[in-house]
């Protein structure tokens with residue numbers, strides 16, 4: 001075994017250089033993935049999101065009145081569960097895009113209730129477009145049509161969910177405004 005390793009390292013300088021790059025590449029990737037994972041975990045915490053989004057009215061106050069914050073069984077969905085993907089590549093993309101929010105925070109784009117409301121429709125439309133494009137992927141990390149007991153659901157749900165499965169519809173097509181108030185000026189689909 002050592003003989004083979006020895007032969008590898010005694011190859012001409014070019015091959016040796018390639019090995020150094022390969023090893024350095026692997027080390028850099030491991031450090032990057034590890035570092036990003038820690039960063040993502042920290043910035044996915046509810047406390048982090050509401051360090052900017054805590055207002056007497058607005059996303060946080062509205063959320064704490066809903067079933068996703070408080071329910072019979074005590075399973076809570078936090079902001080990032082719905083707004084940040086779980087998979088590595090989409091999560092990385094989401095975190096990069098979120099850099100714009102830091103800019104808008106410093107610029108004070110939504111720092112008063114009036115400014116927030118004026119911009120709410122535009123922001124909601126961005127969220128809907130993201131969920132539309134992903135097929136409500138984040139909702140489905142917890143919910144799943146197959147796991148629903150339709151017998152226990154209300155009359156309208158019992159009728160609509162099988163239809164949705166057949167037509168390939170997904171959660172956000174029908175469930176807008178479940179956590180936050182619908183924006184003024186939103187006319188429905």
Ligand code: HEC
Nearest residue numbers: 043044048049052079080083101102104105109110123126
């Ligand atoms: C540094 C302050 C700050 C933090 C921390 C922050 N946000 Fe934001 N967020 C903003 C600002 C400012 C906007 C408005 C951006 C705009 O108007 O384009 C925004 C917009 C949004 C939007 C609207 C959609 C969009 O893309 O504009 C969502 C959803 C959102 N934030 C969710 C979150 C979640 C979830 C977290 C925690 C993981 C979080 N935010 C953490 C400042 C912040």
Ligand code: HEC
Nearest residue numbers: 067071072073075076077078081082138139142171172175
């Ligand atoms: C982290 C897990 C999680 C995520 C993510 C999640 N939910 Fe939920 N959802 C729950 C739980 C838990 C309940 C409450 C179940 C109960 O107690 O009956 C719930 C309840 C609901 C209800 C029932 C509301 C009511 O008043 O009875 C709807 C509708 C719903 N979710 C839609 C969605 C949609 C749409 C998304 C994506 C935008 C989503 N959920 C994302 C966990 C989640």
Ligand code: HEC
Nearest residue numbers: 139143144145153154156157160161164169170171173174
């Ligand atoms: C075609 C429209 C449609 C789609 C798509 C849809 N739903 Fe629903 N859902 C409904 C209707 C209508 C109700 C009844 C709620 C009401 O009457 O306000 C409902 C009710 C619910 C309830 C409460 C059930 C009860 O009776 O306790 C949950 C939870 C729920 N939906 C989750 C989801 C999730 C998660 C998805 C995506 C996987 C989804 N729905 C996709 C139309 C839809």
Ligand code: HEC
Nearest residue numbers: 049053059060068077078079082123124127176177179180
């Ligand atoms: C169960 C899923 C879910 C959770 C939990 C959730 N959101 Fe949202 N959020 C949505 C959806 C869906 C929209 C798109 C607008 C709508 O349908 O109400 C949205 C829209 C927004 C917007 C755009 C403005 C608006 O009111 O539409 C902001 C900002 C936002 N969320 C921030 C947050 C923050 C901060 C938290 C945690 C305190 C949070 N969200 C928790 C699903 C969620």
